[in-house]
Amino acid sequence: MNVKICVGTTCHLMGASTLIESLELLENDLKSKIVIEYATCFSACQGNFTPPVIKINDEFFGNMTPESLRKLIIDKVVEGAEK
Ligand code: FES
Helix, strand or coil, X not given: CXXXXXXXXXXXXXXXXXXXXXXXXXXXXXXXXXEEEEECCCCHHHCCCCCCCEEECCEEECCCCHHHHHHHHHHHHHHHHHC
């Protein structure tokens, strides 16, 4: 699963660094199931998504917090395991 964190200016100002720090704290079994990448701006912040914005595979998610990111990753990993 590809997890891309936007580190563009708006997302950075809105807490992207806390998302990055939270990924460091994920358990190893979760970390082993994701590939973390960074983007400078998806342009999603100018559309329907409130920063900070992330992208999991081809899907955008906005207004992320460390807690919502963790929950989303767990949900997606479980969802992927069920397929
Ligand atoms: S700065 Fe993050 S989507 Fe634009």
